[in-house]
Amino acid sequence: MKKLNLLYFLNTIYGLYSWLVLTFVFLILLVLLIILPYKKIRRKLTSLAARVFLFLSGTSIDFISKHRLPDEQCVVVANHSSYLDGIILKAILPAKFTFLIKAEMSEVPLIGLMLKLIGSEFVKRENSLEKNRTMRHLFKSANSGDSLAVFPEGTFSQQPGLKRFHSGAFAAAKKANIPVIPVVIIGARKKLSSGMWLPIMGNISINICDPIKAAEFEKTKDILNISRKLMLNILDEPDLGKNNE
Numbered sequence: 001m002k003k004l005n006l007l008y009f010l011n012t013i014y015g016l017y018s019w020l021v022l023t024f025v026f027l028i029l030l031v032l033l034i035i036l037p038y039k040k041i042r043r044k045l046t047s048l049a050a051r052v053f054l055f056l057s058g059t060s061i062d063f064i065s066k067h068r069l070p071d072e073q074c075v076v077v078a079n080h081s082s083y084l085d086g087i088i089l090k091a092i093l094p095a096k097f098t099f100l101i102k103a104e105m106s107e108v109p110l111i112g113l114m115l116k117l118i119g120s121e122f123v124k125r126e127n128s129l130e131k132n133r134t135m136r137h138l139f140k141s142a143n144s145g146d147s148l149a150v151f152p153e154g155t156f157s158q159q160p161g162l163k164r165f166h167s168g169a170f171a172a173a174k175k176a177n178i179p180v181i182p183v184v185i186i187g188a189r190k191k192l193s194s195g196m197w198l199p200i201m202g203n204i205s206i207n208i209c210d211p212i213k214a215a216e217f218e219k220t221k222d223i224l225n226i227s228r229k230l231m232l233n234i235l236d237e238p239d240l241g242k243n244n245e
Helices: 003-033 040-054 085-092 102-105 111-117 128-143 168-176 220-236
Strands: 059-064 077-080 098-102 121-123 148-149 180-186 204-208
Touching: 003 040, 003 077, 003 111, 040 077, 040 085, 040 168, 059 085, 077 168, 085 098, 085 204, 098 102, 102 111, 102 148, 128 148, 148 168, 168 220, 180 220
Parallel strands: 059 204, 077 148, 077 180, 098 121, 098 148
Antiparallel strands: 180 204
């Protein structure tokens, strides 16, 4: 019992400290993003800020795969299980990546501004017109040389498992004829998932899968399905999206 109470106390102290660090790093970052004129510089600075936060919060990232992100243009798709996932991807990905984010985030004070300043794309997935508009932006970004980073589940919960995928990122990869790179994040759900107010101590593991060459598949759905299969093999969580689009 005493050990459990001590662990609870330590996690509470750690969680409060982590939020203080995040707030401090975020506010400094936001001021600099407003001042700096170029999107590429803003993205590099944001990636640095993400790494600084993870370091100061004592969160190490362990790459458990031997694969590396290709230098050429690609679409990264990652599982989504935590509030920390965006920070984690921002910390490990180069500045060339454009993030696709649900539209609700654009309305969050300060955070929405930060996401706009680094050139994120926002999508209202329940709205067909908005979805088509965002797809056009994605195709344009892909065709202009930008790489894309997407959480195809769109949302997350405490329940373990890989949710249904939205197909937009896979369609963009197919149309632009660029590879899809599934990335599996392990440990983030336990650290800070839905319903949790404070993060707890723990480290993160990243597994970068082999590239999936979009040109080798006739249908977008085939690219989506093989991505899910690769991620599920590593994630060791149930498949919650068997009836995928």
